[in-house]
Amino acid sequence: MVRKQVGEEILRKEEDASEKGWQVQTMENGNELTEEQIFASKENVLPWKKQITLRSLVVSVILGTLFSFIVMKLNVSTGIIPSLNVAAGLLGFFFVKAWTKVLGFVGIKSQPFTRQENTVIQTCVVAAYGIAFSGGFASYILGMSPAIAAQAETENTPINSKTLSLKWMILFTFVVSFVGLFSIVFLRKTMIIDYKLTYPSGTATASLINSFHIPREGAKQAEKQVKKLFTWFGASFAWAGFQWFYTAGDGCGFASFPTFGLQALKQKFFFDFSTTYVGVGMLCPHSINLSMLFGSVISWGVMWPLIAEKKGQWYSAELPPSNLRSLQGYKVFIAIATILGDGLFHFVLLLCKTMYSISKRRNMEKNSNKDNAVVCTSDLDEMSYDDARRKEYFSKDEISWIFAGLGYVLFAAGSVIVVPLIFHQIKWYHVLVIYLIAPIMAFCNSYGCGLTDWSLASNYGKIAILVFGAMIGSNGGVIAGLAACGVMMSIVSTASDLMQDFKTGYLTLASPRSMFASQVFGTAIGCLVSPTVFWFLFYKAYPDLGQPTSKYPAPYGLLYRSISFIGIEGTKALPKNCVNLSLGFFLGAMLVNGIIELLKHYECKVHKYIPKPMAMAIPFYLGGYFTIDMCVGSLILFIWEKMNKEKAQKFSPAVASGLICGESLWGVPASILSMANIQPPICMKFLSSGVNTKIDAFLASS
Numbered sequence: 142m143v144r145k146q147v148g149e150e151i152l153r154k155e156e157d158a159s160e161k162g163w164q165v166q167t168m169e170n171g172n173e174l175t176e177e178q179i180f181a182s183k184e185n186v187l188p189w190k191k192q193i194t195l196r197s198l199v200v201s202v203i204l205g206t207l208f209s210f211i212v213m214k215l216n217v218s219t220g221i222i223p224s225l226n227v228a229a230g231l232l233g234f235f236f237v238k239a240w241t242k243v244l245g246f247v248g249i250k251s252q253p254f255t256r257q258e259n260t261v262i263q264t265c266v267v268a269a270y271g272i273a274f275s276g277g278f279a280s281y282i283l284g285m286s287p288a289i290a291a292q293a294e295t296e297n298t299p300i301n302s303k304t305l306s307l308k309w310m311i312l313f314t315f316v317v318s319f320v321g322l323f324s325i326v327f328l329r330k331t332m333i334i335d336y337k338l339t340y341p342s343g344t345a346t347a348s349l350i351n352s353f354h355i356p357r358e359g360a361k362q363a364e365k366q367v368k369k370l371f372t373w374f375g376a377s378f379a380w381a382g383f384q385w386f387y388t389a390g391d392g393c394g395f396a397s398f399p400t401f402g403l404q405a406l407k408q409k410f411f412f413d414f415s416t417t418y419v420g421v422g423m424l425c426p427h428s429i430n431l432s433m434l435f436g437s438v439i440s441w442g443v444m445w446p447l448i449a450e451k452k453g454q455w456y457s458a459e460l461p462p463s464n465l466r467s468l469q470g471y472k473v474f475i476a477i478a479t480i481l482g483d484g485l486f487h488f489v490l491l492l493c494k495t496m497y498s499i500s501k502r503r504n505m506e507k508n509s510n511k512d513n514a515v516v517c518t519s520d521l522d523e524m525s526y527d528d529a530r531r532k533e534y535f536s537k538d539e540i541s542w543i544f545a546g547l548g549y550v551l552f553a554a555g556s557v558i559v560v561p562l563i564f565h566q567i568k569w570y571h572v573l574v575i576y577l578i579a580p581i582m583a584f585c586n587s588y589g590c591g592l593t594d595w596s597l598a599s600n601y602g603k604i605a606i607l608v609f610g611a612m613i614g615s616n617g618g619v620i621a622g623l624a625a626c627g628v629m630m631s632i633v634s635t636a637s638d639l640m641q642d643f644k645t646g647y648l649t650l651a652s653p654r655s656m657f658a659s660q661v662f663g664t665a666i667g668c669l670v671s672p673t674v675f676w677f678l679f680y681k682a683y684p685d686l687g688q689p690t691s692k693y694p695a696p697y698g699l700l701y702r703s704i705s706f707i708g709i710e711g712t713k714a715l716p717k718n719c720v721n722l723s724l725g726f727f728l729g730a731m732l733v734n735g736i737i738e739l740l741k742h743y744e745c746k747v748h749k750y751i752p753k754p755m756a757m758a759i760p761f762y763l764g765g766y767f768t769i770d771m772c773v774g775s776l777i778l779f780i781w782e783k784m785n786k787e788k789a790q791k792f793s794p795a796v797a798s799g800l801i802c803g804e805s806l807w808g809v810p811a812s813i814l815s816m817a818n819i820q821p822p823i824c825m826k827f828l829s830s831g832v833n834t835k836i837d838a839f840l841a842s843s
Contacts, residue, residue: 176351176366177527180650183356184255189538189652192257193659200236201262201659204229205269205666206674211812212270213674216279217686217693218815226267226641227805230346233262234353256354260651261659263346264642268635268663269670275598275634276314276667278675281606281623283698284705289687292699300566301619305680309563310672316552316559317628318664320576321635322657323548324583326540329643329653334532338591341421341801343644348798349374350649370795370802377416377803384414385811386821393824400769403829408441409764418767420800421594422774423793428749429592429756430768430775436757437765445472456716465707470716472762477600478723479758482730484585490738535647538654549580556628564624566617571609575628582629583636589755590637591644598637600762602630603704610708618709623701635664730754774800 208225215222237258241251276282282305283289290302325332332338352367388394395414399406422430448471452458460467553576561569582601590596603626610622639660646656685691687698707714733754740748760768774797781789828836 175525175527176355177530179356180351181530184354184650186257186534186650187255189655189658192255192652192655193261194252194258196237196240196251197233197258197262197659198265198662200233200240201265201269201663202666204232204236204262204266205663206670208266208270209273209667209670210674210678211809211816212273213278213671213679214816215812216273216697217675217679217695222274225270225805225808226263226342226346226645227349227802228809229266229270230259230263230350230645231802231806233266234259234350237262254354256350256649257646257651257655259350259354260347260642260646260649261655263350263645264651264656264659265663265666267638267642268660269667271634271638272314272318272664272667273671273674275318275631276310276671277602277627277630277701278310278671279695280599280697281602281626281630281701282310283687283695284700284702285620285623286687286698289698289702292688300617301615303564303620305676307672307676310676311668312559313563313627314668314672316556317631318635318668319661320549320552320556320579321583321632322639322660322664323545323552324580324632324636325587326639326657327542327545328584328587329540329640330536332587332591332640333644333647334535336588336591338588338640338644339424339426339594340591340641340644341424341594341797342805343641344424344648344794345420345798345801345805347645347648348794349802350645352795366792366795369792370799373796373799374803374806375799377420377800378807379803380414380416381804381807382810385807385814387823387825389821389824390826393821393826395825397827399827403827406827408446409766410437410441410769411766412769412773413766415767415770415804416800417804418770419774419777420797422771423778423797423800425592425594425771425775427775427779429753430771432752432756433760433768434765434772435752437760437768439757440472440475440761441765444475451717455718465704466714466716468716470719471722473600473603474715474719474723475726476758476761477597477604478727479730479754479761480585480589480597481582482727483734483753483755483758484588485581486731486734487588488581488584490734531647531650534650535653538652540653540657549576560624560628564620566613567609567621567624571612571621571625572628575605575609575625575632579629579632583633586633587637587640589759590641592753592756595759595763596634596637597759597762598630598634601633602626603701605629606701606704607708607711610705611711613709615709619702619705622705622708626701635660726758730758 208229212222212225234254237254241254244251285303286305287302333340348370352370355367384395388396397406398411398414400412401410405411445468448455449468452468456467456470462468464470465473553573557569557572557576560572561567586597586601605625605628606622609625610618612618613621639657642656642660643653645651646653679693680686683691683693686693687695712720733751737748737751737753740751778789778793781793
């Protein structure tokens with residue numbers, strides 16, 4: 142009833158807008174037209190099936206294949222993958238525009254290219270190249286191979302290695318990659334409308350797509366926003382290109398600029414001049430940015446230095462810092478424990494609120510229609526036109542929880558049967574356990590991604606390696622742990638990607654059904670293309686793939702296999718007190734969230750100043766450099782709001798999106814240059830005065 146009346150009110154306003162033509166620049170109250178009011182006067186939002194066109198699918202296949210190759214190339218070289226969401230939306234726009242122009246030259250008229258169709262293309266492409274990452278071809282799958290097993294110190298037995306084959310890789314990818322799409326799809330309205338999670342990359346992509354398609358007539362404010370977006374887009378792209386010239390080696394360039402000194406640089410406290418995270422900081426709430434900065438200080442500024450002093454007592458002094466048996470173990474597991482504590486709290490809280498909402502709705506149904514109408518009007522009045530229109534279209538095409546539940550059960554059942562047939566080391570009940578706990582993990586990862594734009598899918602995969610490796614032991618535990626990693630990582634990664642794309646669809650009025658269908662289609666493309674690209678263009682073309690001296694060393698292959706060694710030994714392989722500290726932070730995260738919710742309930746404003754555990758935990762593992770970038774973005778927005786709050790509210794999303802889009806798009810030419818073996822000409826490094834004196838003396842004597 143509520144949704145129906147809100148929808149009728151919105152449609153009535155759209156009809157009025159169409160009749161008036163919005164020829165004036167201001168409404169009766171003197172305010173300029175909003176983005177959705179401008180779209181409402183010109184745009185005809187098609188049903189969800191018509192948002193998916195033949196040309197959109199063809200373009201998606203082309204771009205999905207191209208991006209899968211780029212991501213796979215980066216996977217087997219450095220393992221570092223930039224966000225290409227913006228590039229997918231941008232190239233999708235230009236491909237279809239080129240398509241329609243070519244057909245126009247030969248006299249064939251094409252249907253209008255809408256922002257919803259543009260969003261469908263972007264979603265397909267992201268889903269396709271996402272499999273190149275979550276499929277683990279250069280990490281956990283490569284770690285199973287005999288070639289990587291030969292590099293390891295122990296557990297090189299035949300039962301702990303598996304010969305790679307294109308057939309089983311495609312089959313495995315198909316059976317595990319679709320489950321995550323059904324895991325939390327029924328929570329889409331909760332995450333995006335109720336929780337109002339930002340999903341900065343999804344928001345930036347939507348802003349770009351909207352700027353391409355917004356009607357130019359009678360849209361002065363929109364034109365100003367587009368101008369701002371492209372101005373900062375160009376500046377960000379140019380700055381990223383300028384930085385590239387100084388990165389000819391590890392630790393080179395502005396990304397390693399010792400802003401606060403060389404000692405702070407070692408503890409990952411520096412400003413790395415990333416316009417992407419300055420933009421993300423402008424989109425994220427101040428509380429999230431400050432929570433992450435607080436987490437950086439207490440971890441990298443206090444905890445890790447204190448634990449490092451226990452070297453030789455709590456863990457072996459001979460181990461490298463990156464080994465999970467040393468300091469790295471504390472970083473990874475304390476971060477994961479905090480994230481799980483926060484995520485589990487919100488999952489239980491959401492469940493309780495849902496049950497309460499169902500009970501309340503049943504009571505409301507007993508009331509008169511008049512009472513319902515009053516509620517609807519009140520809700521509509523409190524909501525802006527843009528939000529009301531977006532909410533209506535986002536809620537219009539339901540994806541029922543029954544459909545999601547059946548899909549999850551069916552695909553999970555297929556995986557429970559097939560995965561043990563591919564990897565006999567893991568049993569069906571192990572896979573079943575993964576699918577029973579996976580929705581909670583998927584919720585945690587999607588929630589964290591919505592707050593900070595970071596997906597920690599690989600960390601959840603590492604947890605699966607350790608848990609299931611320990612359950613099975615040395616008799617096949619390495620392969621079983623890596624297979625469990627693949628199942629878990631595929632679920633949490635595709636779930637967060639889907640929710641990120643739902644945010645884009647929410648802001649562009651793309652139907653959730655068309656978004657979900659395009660995600661399924663893109664995933665199918667990725668399941669075929671990614672294994673094929675890996676097999677023919679890298680694994681077969683480079684017999685030394687994964688070797689340290691290879692052109693493509695694929696460093697994560699050996700890393701994941703090394704983690705599996707720890708897994709078969711269980712928690713006893715972790716450094717001293719790691720489990721106790723992790724448990725403490727897990728319980729602490731739940732306690733802090735409980736306090737925050739209690740203060741909210743009693744309308745005590747103090748809750749705004751309590752750091753959020755989920756946001757605090759992200760830099761525990763990654764470091765504080767990106768949190769400084771985000772706080773710079775937050776500071777810029779804060780000063781802007783103090784100077785002119787109205788302009789800041791109108792134009793800050795466009796500026797932030799431009800900053801994110803420009804640097805993200807530079808990832809495409811940078812990847813092409815890398816594939817062409819074109820290296821930057823300069824390495825800019827920073828040395829202490831003592832080291833510099835020694836180098837000068839050495840050069841003078843040589």
